[in-house]
Amino acid sequence: MSIDIQISNTAVSGISDASLFRLPQYHYFLTTLRDRGITKVSCSLIGQEMNCIPVQVRKDLQFTGVVGKPKTGYSVAELIHSIETFLGWNNTNQAFLAGAGNLGTALLGHERFTNLGLRIVAAFDSDPLKIGSSIHGKTVLPVECLAELAQRMSIQLGIITAPAEYAQSVADQMIRGGIRAIWNFAPLRLKLPPHIIIQNEDLYSSLSALSWKLARCFRTP
Amino acid sequence: MSIDIQISNTAVSGISDASLFRLPQYHYFLTTLRDRGITKVSCSLIGQEMNCIPVQVRKDLQFTGVVGKPKTGYSVAELIHSIETFLGWNNTNQAFLAGAGNLGTALLGHERFTNLGLRIVAAFDSDPLKIGSSIHGKTVLPVECLAELAQRMSIQLGIITAPAEYAQSVADQMIRGGIRAIWNFAPLRLKLPPHIIIQNEDLYSSLSALSWKLARCFRTP
């Protein structure tokens, strides 16, 4: 197994983003199996559920270090455990969120993220009407305090749900505060130092791609 | 240019999802140029902003059919227009949203999606407390009515923000209602007939990948 030095967007140690995205989906399916009392599973069965071929499942699972038994398959419980461990769902990450609009509010209220170890500890905004209020139990603070507080609390993860116009400035402040990873919902590419880990979640692009395909499927039947 | 028949996840007519995702981001940058009064732009400049190389920008832009002038570059206004036209942002898509929780509420309130032609016309939920109420001006209806109403109103696009447990059942009802494209926020792979267009927006996987990278960057410095 090769270990790259590069930290950003792409591979950090051989595993692709695509695999990294599939693992939680396997995990979900496995929990449904567990809940139904099923203890053993084969790659073919997982693949059937995920619309992919068995060998891809096997490759993905190998990253977690789990081993199966020929003929029997994998232990569901073991698989669930090794995916969770590999993805680090037991480690807690404290995060700051910037932009307490509709989307920011939704993320603040999304308790299920705690399953993955995410704890959003505070929200930041520039709107005086929002500052001082509390959203889903988290205080909204003025965005000017973000960098200093992040540093003081050793926050590692920042979530940007601010409008595109402010996203870069927010990102800069996060970096000043020592944040190392950014989950970016603004529909642009942020300019970041190379050591910062970035995950873009561009709903615009996603929707745009979808409606393009929808339009296209009418044009070419 | 080759025209594939395949409709689902991948290529429909040669353009990749990756390119389809970059185009709206180019578009955003171009509008900032326009607002600053800049009328001409080169691929190198766009690439600089997008952290990618000029030839990739050029390839992407070619899908829109736009042509540039050697030495001068592209016209900003023309580029903006051809991206919008190519992506079909002028066509309106009426959509139903299922799952009026935090995330669903956020999407219902996200006015900027109208720039891409999206009009979410109604929300559906199974919670009697929510049914009948109005969220961001859209009525919440009982999920049992989804299929019939979708058919009656010829809705083409469905948005799933329901919990994973209900996502498949909601998807099935959407398909019964004649919906042709699904924007799925539930963290699983839906089982769909092959002609249905699906765009997964899996926040779990995304966050999980991000925190994996964050953890990994400590382990291997």
Next chain:
DNA sequence: TAGATTGTTAATCGATTAACAATC
């Protein structure tokens, strides 16, 4: 044992990148 399934190595495919020709 036979057959199913895992694990691994090789081939394919597609996206990105490089090289180069065309043009203003």
Next chain:
DNA sequence: TAGATTGTTAATCGATTAACAATC
């Protein structure tokens, strides 16, 4: 003209898929 930039064809790279060996 010279130089910058577009447009296009070829090479590279990485992910997916296929082929096959190992094992229960």
